[in-house]
Amino acid sequence: MELQGHLLYIDITQVCGIGCAFCMYADKHQVGMSMELSTLARENLATLINAPSVKRISISGEGEPLNNAKVFHEILGLSNGGKRFEFITSGFFPHTKMADFYDQTDRIVTATGDTCNIRLSADSHHIEKVKWRAHGFSLDYLQRRQPSGLSFSFRSIDTDRHFTRQYLTQELQRWGIEADITELGPLEDVLMVGQHRFDIDYKNLVHPAAGTFQGYLDMHGYIAAIEAKVNKHFTFGSLNKAPQANGMDVTIKPNGDVYLYGIEIQRLGNMHSERLDWQRLRSQLLRNPLARALYTEPLTELLSRLDNSDLVHSIVTRVNNPYWLVKELATHDGMLQAWEAA
Numbered sequence: 001m002e003l004q005g006h007l008l009y010i011d012i013t014q015v016c017g018i019g020c021a022f023c024m025y026a027d028k029h030q031v032g033m034s035m036e037l038s039t040l041a042r043e044n045l046a047t048l049i050n051a052p053s054v055k056r057i058s059i060s061g062e063g064e065p066l067n068n069a070k071v072f073h074e075i076l077g078l079s080n081g082g083k084r085f086e087f088i089t090s091g092f093f094p095h096t097k098m099a100d101f102y103d104q105t106d107r108i109v110t111a112t113g114d115t116c117n118i119r120l121s122a123d124s125h126h127i128e129k130v131k132w133r134a135h136g137f138s139l140d141y142l143q144r145r146q147p148s149g150l151s152f153s154f155r156s157i158d159t160d161r162h163f164t165r166q167y168l169t170q171e172l173q174r175w176g177i178e179a180d181i182t183e184l185g186p187l188e189d190v191l192m193v194g195q196h197r198f199d200i201d202y203k204n205l206v207h208p209a210a211g212t213f214q215g216y217l218d219m220h221g222y223i224a225a226i227e228a229k230v231n232k233h234f235t236f237g238s239l240n241k242a243p244q245a246n247g248m249d250v251t252i253k254p255n256g257d258v259y260l261y262g263i264e265i266q267r268l269g270n271m272h273s274e275r276l277d278w279q280r281l282r283s284q285l286l287r288n289p290l291a292r293a294l295y296t297e298p299l300t301e302l303l304s305r306l307d308n309s310d311l312v313h314s315i316v317t318r319v320n321n322p323y324w325l326v327k328e329l330a331t332h333d334g335m336l337q338a339w340e341a342a
């Protein structure tokens with residue numbers, strides 16, 4: 001199996017007080033663990049981050065990653081340079097504190113020759129909960145301070161797009177910024193401010209609550225939209241546009257546990273107690289029948305192979321996201337064995 005252009009997700013905290021209604025990690029917020037870096041964890045992260053085969057390092061959380069900004073900055077400092085980082089956030093800090101955070105982030109990435117894209121949540125679920133909104137403030141910061149290592153983009157789970165487009169246009173206007181938004185595809189808009197471009201990407205809503213406005217993408221529609229975007233079948237792993245092969249999609253949890261993204265029923269190791277590198281993770285993937293099937297076979301074909309189609313249909317409808325599917329199927333005896341035997 002050829003694997004290139006890996007994605008490394010690092011979830012640095014479970015702490016969050018924002019309370020979005022749809023949050024999939026609300027139970028984790030009770031425990032509220034935040035990542036700390038042991039000596040071995042630093043060495044492992046440095047090995048994973050600095051491998052040439054990594055296309056992006058994405059820092060997020062099972063909570064709001066701004067609540068562990070210190071560790072985020074420590075992780076940035078592990079890079080030897082030339083890396084693309086991403087920080088996914090609601091941007092809830094008061095604006096003076098947010099500016100300090102951006103200043104410090106820019107200083108670190110600029111010193112090493114890296115870049116960091118700040119990806120701000122801009123959907124109705126987050127916006128109604130956040131007092132200090134970062135969208136207009138951040139583009140204003142960009143215009144005034146011109147940080148050389150930072151860029152900004154937006155993400156939304158409002159798939160009817162109306163809310164996100166209207167909110168961003170009006171919020172930017174409040175900051176004196178005129179923006180135009182154009183549709184690029186089923187999951188992408190682009191927001192233009194003069195010659196400057198800011199991506200807006202749309203995800204589908206996981207576990208939509210009963211009574212949620214009908215108009216969100218269902219899982220099959222979401223998969224079809226991703227396939228159109230990358231011009232190949234949807235499999236697990238880091239999907240690169242055809243003809244490039246896909247990469248590994250690895251996620252590290254706040255306690256240091258390591259998984260393939262979407263297959264969190266099988267732990268690959270822990271960054272505080274084992275040596276990690278991409279070669280070892282690749283070997284684990286190749287030895288694992290379930291992971292191999294999910295990385296090589298189109299998900300729609302794997303789903304069609306499962307017996308009990310009524311149950312599968314109800315699970316797919318309830319979960320509504322391919323990356324939460326395996327966890328749900330694993331709770332039903334025998335469901336995943338067909339894939340492991342493939």
Ligand code: SF4
Nearest residue numbers: 016018019020023063
């Ligand atoms: S900001 Fe993120 S982690 Fe916090 S409640 Fe909302 S969805 Fe959950």
